[in-house]
Each structure stands twice: as C-alpha cells, then as structure tokens.
Amino acid sequence: MMSGLPMGDNALQKLIHPMSVDVFLREYWQQRHFVINRSDAHYNDSILTVDDLDTLISTTPLPVARVNMGSDAVGIPPARYTAFADQGDGLYVNPDDMMRLHRQGNTIILRTMHLFVHRIGMLCRAMEAFFHCNAQANIYITPGGTQSSFPHWDSHDIFVIQIAGSKVWRLHEAPIQQPLYTYQFNRDQHPIGRQTGEFTLHAGDIAYVPRGVAHDPVAAEYSVHIALGVLVRTWADLFAAMFERVTHDVACRAALPVLHGNGFDVAQCAADIVPRASRFLDSEVMRAALAGLSEEFLRARRGDARGMLRQFAAGKPVTLDSWVQIPEEAPAVLQLHDGKCRVFFNGTELSVDISLLPALEFIQCYRRVRVGSIPAASDAHRLALAEQLIAQGAVGLCADTAH
Numbered sequence: 001m002m003s004g005l006p007m008g009d010n011a012l013q014k015l016i017h018p019m020s021v022d023v024f025l026r027e028y029w030q031q032r033h034f035v036i037n038r039s040d041a042h043y044n045d046s047i048l049t050v051d052d053l054d055t056l057i058s059t060t061p062l063p064v065a066r067v068n069m070g071s072d073a074v075g076i077p078p079a080r081y082t083a084f085a086d087q088g089d090g091l092y093v094n095p096d097d098m099m100r101l102h103r104q105g106n107t108i109i110l111r112t113m114h115l116f117v118h119r120i121g122m123l124c125r126a127m128e129a130f131f132h133c134n135a136q137a138n139i140y141i142t143p144g145g146t147q148s149s150f151p152h153w154d155s156h157d158i159f160v161i162q163i164a165g166s167k168v169w170r171l172h173e174a175p176i177q178q179p180l181y182t183y184q185f186n187r188d189q190h191p192i193g194r195q196t197g198e199f200t201l202h203a204g205d206i207a208y209v210p211r212g213v214a215h216d217p218v219a220a221e222y223s224v225h226i227a228l229g230v231l232v233r234t235w236a237d238l239f240a241a242m243f244e245r246v247t248h249d250v251a252c253r254a255a256l257p258v259l260h261g262n263g264f265d266v267a268q269c270a271a272d273i274v275p276r277a278s279r280f281l282d283s284e285v286m287r288a289a290l291a292g293l294s295e296e297f298l299r300a301r302r303g304d305a306r307g308m309l310r311q312f313a314a315g316k317p318v319t320l321d322s323w324v325q326i327p328e329e330a331p332a333v334l335q336l337h338d339g340k341c342r343v344f345f346n347g348t349e350l351s352v353d354i355s356l357l358p359a360l361e362f363i364q365c366y367r368r369v370r371v372g373s374i375p376a377a378s379d380a381h382r383l384a385l386a387e388q389l390i391a392q393g394a395v396g397l398c399a400d401t402a403h
Contacts, residue, residue, distance in 0.1 A: 008241040011126030013204060015159065028208060030157070030178070030232075033171065035199045035207045039208035043204035047119055048155075050164050050224060053141065057095050057108075060116060064091040068109040069101055073150035076106060106234055107148040108141040113226075119228065127159075127230060128301060132294070134231045142167070142219040151192045151216035155179040156229040158209045162201040165223035169207065171197040181231055192216075199239055201225065233293055239280070246279045291335070296342075302349025303393055304330050311390075311397045319388050320372030323398040324363070332364045345394035356383035363395065 013021050021035060056062075064082040068075060073127045074315050079081070081097040102108055114124040114137040124135040136156075142148050144165070153174045160169070173193025176183065183230070192214045193241075200220065201207055204270055209215055211232075246252050257268040304327035316322075326332050330346035343350040345364075358375045359382075376382045389395045 011123060012130055015123075015161070016208070026209070028210075030210055033197075033207060033213055034232070035201070036205060037200075037202065038204045041203040044161050044163055044206070045065045047123055047161060048117065048163050048224075048226060050141070053118065053139070053224065056100065056117065058070065058111075061092040062110070062116070064093055066111045066113075066116075067093050067098070068111070069098065069106045070148070071106045071146050073311045076101060082285050102141070102143070105143045105146055107143065108139075108145060109148060110141070112377060113137050113139050120228075122329060124228065125301075125304075127228065129329055129331070131230050131232065132297060133233050134297070134300065135230070136228070136229045140225050140227065142221070144219050144221040144223070147218045149217070150187060151214055152187065153179065153184045153187070153212050153214045154191070154209075155181045155183045155211055156231045157211050159226075159228040159230070160201060161226040161228060162203055162205045162206040162208060163224040163226060164203050166200055166202045166220045167223040167225060168198065168200050168218050168220050169209075170195055170216040170218070171199075171209075172214040172216060174212055175219060177212050178210075178234075179212050180234060180236055204231070222229065233297075236287070237293060238289055242285050243291050243382055244292075245285050245288055246276075249276070249279060252276050252279070277380040294333075295335075298331050298333060298344045299349060301331055301347050303327075303395060307396055307399070308393060311399075318371060318383060318390065318397065320370075320382065322371045322386065324371060324386050324390065324395040325368040325398050326395050332367065334360055334364055343394065344390065348392050348394040350388075350392060350394065356385060361388075368398070 012024070014038060016024055016034075019034070024034070041364075053268040064078050067078070067081070069078075070076050070080055078091070081094055081101055083092045084098075098108060114135070117137075120137045124137055129133040140148050151170075151172055153176070172195050175190060175193070198209065229251050257265040257272065259265045290318040306327070318324075327346055331344055332346075333344040335342040336354065336357075339354060340351045341354050341360060343352060343360060356376075362373075363369055371382055371386045372379070374382045374385065376385060386395075390397055
C-alpha cells in the first residue's frame with residue numbers, strides 16, 4: 001500500500017513506483033504508454049477507496065453537470081437521475097435513482113472530482129505543481145462486462161489509477177498525434193485504426209496514456225478507476241501568446257498589400273513578412289509570453305484554505321513568536337514588475353512595495369517561518385507583513401509555535 005497520500009515533489013514518484021521519474025520523463029512522457037501491474041490491491045487506497053465513493057454518492061449533493069451515466073457508450077438522459085434541491089437552486093443527482101440505474105448495468109462517471117474529494121484534489125495540486133499546468137480527475141464506476149465509452153482519444157495526458165476490480169484497455173492507431181486541448185474527438189470525423197496493444201489493470205495498478213493515443217476500455221469485472229488528466233501547455237500556446245504581443249507592433253497591424261482588382265500581392269507579402277515574422281524569434285517577446293502563461297496558470301490555481309476558518313474563529317493574535325506557513329502544494333512565486341513586487345502565494349495575488357522583497361523571499365524559501373525571524377526594518381514591519389499575508393489568505397497561521 002502506498003504510504004500516505006502522494007504529496008510534494010514525491011507525488012509522481014509514489015504514483016508510478018517502482019519506475020523512477022527520470023525514466024518516465026525520458027522514455028514515456030508525451031511519447032508512449034506504460035503499465036505498472038502491482039501485487040498490492042490496496043496500493044492506491046490513500047487516494048480513494050470504494051467506501052469513500054459510497055460516502056460521496058450517498059451524502060454529497062452532486063450537481064448533474066458533474067455526472068454522466070450510460071452503458072456501452074450510450075448515454076442516459078440526466079432527467080432520469082436528477083432532482084431539484086429543496087432550495088430550488090439547481091439540479092442535483094438523486095442518489096437513489098443513480099444507484100438504481102447503476103445496478104441495472106450503467107456506468108457512473110463523476111467528473112472533476114478533484115473539486116469534491118480532498119485527497120484527489122491534493123494529488124491534482126501536486127501534479128499541477130510538477131507539470132506547471134492544470135490537472136483534473138474523473139472517476140469511472142463500471143459494471144463488469146460493459147464499457148463507459150466508445151473507442152476514442154483524449155486531448156490531455158491521462159494517468160489511469162485503478163481503485164477496484166479490473167479493466168481491459170485496448171489501444172488503437174489514431175490519425176491525430178498530440179492533439180491540442182481545443183480539439184474534440186468526433187467519431188464521425190476521427191476514424192480509429194487497427195488495434196496496436198492491450199493491457200489489463202487490476203486494483204492497485206496504474207497506467208499512463210499520452211494524449212492522442214486511442215483507447216477502448218472494457219470492464220472485465222466491476223471496476224473503479226480514476227482518470228487523472230494533465231492539460232499540458234504546448235508550443236501552440238506559446239505562439240498564440242507571442243502573437244498577442246507581436247500585434248503591439250504597428251507594422252504587424254498594417255494592411256496586407258494587394259493588387260487592386262486582382263487579389264493579394266503575393267510577392268510583396270513574401271518580402272514584407274520576413275521582418276514581421278522575425279518578432280517570433282525575439283527572446284524578449286518569448287519571455288514575456290511565457291511569463292503571461294505562467295501568470296494565467298497561477299491565477300487559475302485554487303488556494304488551500306484548510307484551517308483558516310478555525311484560525312479566524314479562534315481569534316489568536318499574531319506575535320513575533322507566531323509561525324506562518326504557505327500551505328503545502330500551494331504556489332509561491334515572486335515577480336518584479338514596474339517597481340513593484342508581485343506576490344503569488346496560495347492562490348492569492350498581491351502587489352506590494354519592492355522593499356518587502358527580502359522578507360517575501362525568506363518566506364518563499366522556507367515556507368514555514370517564525371514571524372520574528374522575517375527580515376524587516378522593525379518588529380512592527382514583521383507583524384504588519386504577517387498580518388497582511390494572513391488576512392489575504394496567502395499564508396496560514398500555524399496552530400502551534402513549534403518548528
């Protein structure tokens with residue numbers, strides 16, 4: 001059994017054990033699938049168990065938008081398993097109807113469960129921190145002898161984490177390699193080719209399926225698995241971000257040359273495009289575009305608010321002996337911009353005076369610090385900074401004062 005929920009830099013290593021992260025990145029990532037069959041059916045229990053699912057389904061009002069049901073890739077109208085909440089604030093799943101349909105042989109697909117199951121959410125946070133992109137998790141609960149979808153490919157990389165039972169995965173040729181996240185599979189437009197491989201996952205196992213690899217999973221017996229998707233950023237994203245900045249150049253906004261009455265002047269366009277296209281080779285434009293993509297990612301990441309309500313309710317004052325901490329897996333990034341220091345701590349964005357940079361770098365480096373140890377002009381400055389960061393949710397006040 002995996003000892004504890006995967007956290008920190010070890011999240012990926014624990015997930016793909018015994019394969020090393022170096023081997024995975026060098027030989028498999030974005031290249032080809034892998035399968036790790038283990039003899040430990042409970043290895044993934046620290047992420048999710050069937051008991052956890054039972055509690056989730058029976059006690060949590062799940063929005064209908066997060067749930068799909070069907071059998072052998074034929075969906076069931078949501079109206080058959082949803083009901084209005086008592087408050088009339090939207091459609092939620094009726095667990096009795098959902099379980100009745102499930103017992104009749106229909107798959108339950110729970111989407112974006114990283115927003116509902118804390119341990120899955122923490123695993124996704126860790127994967128986001130490692131790959132510097134968004135991650136998501138869907139849960140598939142499939143009766144034996146059925147399949148949850150038709151053969152298809154996904155536009156994101158998938159870690160398949162088998163929780164219970166077993167599932168057979170057939171792999172096929174696909175005409176599109178490394179599809180962008182904007183691509184949507186359409187079986188009428190995207191034919192699936194011949195079968196190229198097959199593997200079986202049992203409880204405790206894991207597989208990695210790169211984006212664009214067509215797959216056709218069938219439950220050999222009652223099966224529960226998590227599909228953890230990693231939504232990578234691509235060169236296309238970088239070029240798009242650079243394009244936004246290139247258009248700041250007035251020359252790129254000039255009208256295309258035309259042979260009036262006879263279409264575009266192709267020869268003149270060929271001559272004029274070179275100096276304009278050279279902007280895409282400008283390293284400063286590239287750096288600015290990458291910084292913009294990073295900021296977009298950081299702003300989208302949710303902060304970790306665990307314990308903050310308890311801290312606020314306790315009314316514990318901040319003293320020089322207090323300890324503050326950036327939550328584990330939370331981003332901690334500092335940027336200098338226009339004479340200001342921009343802070344991205346735990347999903348919070350702040351703009352502060354550049355004189356606070358040494359103090360913020362200290363907190364960023366150690367993540368858990370004693371307020372009295374923060375480098376600042378005076379104790380009053382230390383306390384003021386700590387109180388501001390706590391008030392904004394950038395850091396949490398530790399419950400104890402022990403290091």
